[in-house]
Amino acid sequence: MTTxxxxxxxxxxWVELFLLAALWGAVFFTNRVALYDxxxxxxxxxxxxWAALLLWALTIFRGTKIPKSARxxxxxxxxxxxxxxxxxxxxxxxxxxxxxxxxxxxxAATAFxxxxxxxxxxxxxxxxxxxxxxxxIGFLGVATAIGLxxxxxxxxxxxxxxxxxxxxxxxxxxxxxxxxxxxGCSPTVAAAGMLTCSALMSLPLAxxxxxxxxxxxxxxxxxxxxxGAALGTAAAYLLYYRLLATAGSGNLLLVTLLVPPFAILLGxxxxxxxxxxxxxxxxxxxxxxxxxxxxxxxxxxxxxxAGI
Numbered sequence: 085m086t087t088x089x090x091x092x093x094x095x096x097x098w099v100e101l102f103l104l105a106a107l108w109g110a111v112f113f114t115n116r117v118a119l120y121d122x123x124x125x126x127x128x129x130x131x132x133x134w135a136a137l138l139l140w141a142l143t144i145f146r147g148t149k150i151p152k153s154a155r156x157x158x159x160x161x162x163x164x165x166x167x168x169x170x171x172x173x174x175x176x177x178x179x180x181x182x183x184x185x186x187x188x189x190x191x192a193a194t195a196f197x198x199x200x201x202x203x204x205x206x207x208x209x210x211x212x213x214x215x216x217x218x219x220x221i222g223f224l225g226v227a228t229a230i231g232l233x234x235x236x237x238x239x240x241x242x243x244x245x246x247x248x249x250x251x252x253x254x255x256x257x258x259x260x261x262x263x264x265x266x267x268g269c270s271p272t273v274a275a276a277g278m279l280t281c282s283a284l285m286s287l288p289l290a291x292x293x294x295x296x297x298x299x300x301x302x303x304x305x306x307x308x309x310x311x312g313a314a315l316g317t318a319a320a321y322l323l324y325y326r327l328l329a330t331a332g333s334g335n336l337l338l339v340t341l342l343v344p345p346f347a348i349l350l351g352x353x354x355x356x357x358x359x360x361x362x363x364x365x366x367x368x369x370x371x372x373x374x375x376x377x378x379x380x381x382x383x384x385x386x387x388x389x390a391g392i
């Protein structure tokens with residue numbers, strides 16, 4: 085899994101970018117629906133297990149060779165822990181207390197943790213001035229979304245927001261691990277492998293923490309699980325890697341700006357959620373930070389004619 089260079093976005097790429105944002109944005113809504121019936125880790129077990137089955141079916145259909153290397157499966161195990169089990173569980177836990185739209189806003193901080201961790205662990209990823217400024221603005225946006233009062237106390241809502249932020253930190257470490265240990269691996273096989281390991285870890289963990297996993301669930305819960313596994317995970321991963329190849333990693337950062345509006349809209353329409361104005365102010369700062377981070381804002385400013 086290499087990191088393609090930045091490319092211009094075609095009309096098709098823009099459509100796929102919005103589609104990916106819609107798929108991931110709706111996951112926050114469907115997860116909240118499922119959490120009325122099952123626990124956070126049980127939901128992770130369902131999501132990863134069914135998504136892994138779908139991706140392995142696709143892998144076999146395509147005739148792709150299934151890896152047998154113990155080293156590679158060890159890498160899948162760590163990737164599954166960092167990219168699925170930990171962040172999925174933390175975000176699910178957070179959504180028991182905070183709004184799905186707010187959880188999606190905190191999720192946008194993934195890019196900022198990714199940049200900081202890359203500068204620490206990858207020698208070819210320096211923390212330039214524009215990146216440092218973008219990270220600063222981004223974390224200012226996070227602090228704004230949380231609110232000053234919640235930064236100084238540890239009530240359930242504060243703990244939920246901290247959990248959502250820790251999820252993005254885990255995603256950041258996953259990005260570093262993937263670049264170091266999964267380079268050259270087929271994206272479909274890599275996604276199927278890490279989801280398999282995630283399921284193998286989350287199934288016994290869910291049983292131990294939340295009780296035996298049952299298949300006797302409501303229709304709405306099964307519909308939420310089916311969406312999260314088939315579209316929000318399996319299909320979304322395939323689309324993600326396609327966009328990574330066709331549009332580049334820089335342009336793919338835009339998806340983090342597009343996910344929250346979908347999550348907020350669905351939460352407002354179907355869950356009756358109402359976000360505090362500071363959440364929208366925080367999201368605006370996160371969006372600005374992302375535009376500064378990937379250099380898009382600097383390029384736009386340089387293209388403008390000088391004033392009189």
